[in-house]
Amino acid sequence: MNEKVYVFGHKNPDTDSICSSMAEAILSQKNGCNNVEAKRLGNVNKETQYVLDYLGIEAPELLEKVEEGQQVLLVDHNEFSQSVQGIENAEILGVTDHHRISDFKTETPLYYTAKPYGCTATILFEKFKALGQPIEKKEAMLMLSAIVSDTLLLKSPTTTEQDKKALEELAKVADIDVNTYGIDMLKAGTNLDDFSEEELVNLDAKKSEKDGQKFVIAQVNTVSIEDVLKRKEQIEKAMWKEIENNDLQLFVFAITDILNSNTQIIALGNKTDVVEKGFGKTLENDMAFLEGVVSRKKQILPNIDKNM
């Protein structure tokens, strides 16, 4: 039996999943558990790579599956469908997460810490404090980066007072200007030049279904909506292809300006009236501008879902 304990976030890892697994491993080591090792369930995105490069450290190793009985810790997820292959037969020792609980079960008692915060790293920050473990620069930067990413520099409506407090204190420990660093980091994640239009509309696409009607809301972050719209014609072609291939009633492509906290949407399909109703806007050239909207989960999905 492998004596290592693996800690990892969800598939298609974002900055919170990578950084929180590394911070959890550091916390475990500080608590005397030297066999805890961070892993990742997929490629590191550009935003996360910026963080790793800034710190001059390597990403955790890729984990493709786990054997029966492998001891693991989960961060930033709990649903087995979002976790590693073989998770059903692993021994889950603990979970640190900020999502709802679903599609999750264990055979034995475990450590489970969930809080309805904007970011897993904020819960980890509180764990360091509760356990009286000092926070050093490296883990401060990891946790701070995760919070910047998940809350879009505290601008997302998912942000809580605890996230704000954690970010403030972590920035002091890290001794950085969190706004400058945060914008650079977010910008690094918004370089969309390397992606084809087919990749763009699938990069972060969430499929939903209501009363048998399938729809997709995809989202990209940018610092220039205008730049992305230069590719509008090709993006729409890629959207139509998705609609036809997957029998969708609606495809919404949300281009979110993370600096100014606004979102431009492109909506295509049979049911674009749902978008017009949901936001009280008339689509012009298939588009609508949504002021102050940044969160798919809290601001986009509910308005579409209820009119579908």
Place this chain on the structure above:
Amino acid sequence: MNEKVYVFGHKNPDTDSICSSMAEAILSQKNGCNNVEAKRLGNVNKETQYVLDYLGIEAPELLEKVEEGQQVLLVDHNEFSQSVQGIENAEILGVTDHHRISDFKTETPLYYTAKPYGCTATILFEKFKALGQPIEKKEAMLMLSAIVSDTLLLKSPTTTEQDKKALEELAKVADIDVNTYGIDMLKAGTNLDDFSEEELVNLDAKKSEKDGQKFVIAQVNTVSIEDVLKRKEQIEKAMWKEIENNDLQLFVFAITDILNSNTQIIALGNKTDVVEKGFGKTLENDMAFLEGVVSRKKQILPNIDKNM
């Protein structure tokens, strides 16, 4: 909508379920949430009544079901099958528990604190400390009583270092001799005179199944095994009745001496050889004496299950 938040433990409540729900309500109030109210999902047992009488307080009110959207906190359980009627459509704000997670899900993020300790109240004790809330005599007695109950005064193999530490510190706050109080409390729960033999064999009976073979392990706590064995003939009649009515292969009735930490078992059915193999004992007059055995979950069930 009801603006109260209900906090409750599992059905057939034990001392941990009742006392931890009351302690969690007190902690919530100390944190400024004055709308949290403890409830119970069934009758108070004799052991728990002893605690309430000692403190001169009333039991929480009975809760039969909850309406859709009712806000609740769960303690000492998470599985919906062990919870209140209507739980599927309640809004679960938080859970404090020391069991495995199973048959549980939510629509939204929540607070969830689980630790693999011997008792829920030990987790609550740590919550008071982490939140910097003072522990006063009443909540100290509630949490202390729960720990004594779940760990049989720290003698159960489910006991952890954290349970020991919590009990020691709570006894100081409560300013009592925890051994004297604990034994009196446990004794109060062992008065079996009011129960018929049919009731005795069903009082705390857990049904299991392996490869289609059904078996039951029932357990009663006592301070005198001899006293219980005076009713052996009638108890065996009641056990045979259960075997016939429920098509069981095996019925094990475990009489646990909580003062000396031993268990006398009576085993009846077609598969009593499983018990002989499991414990390396020959049954005499359907009985075997198991030295040092007190935990059904950790010491009895595994030995039977693996030979079934």
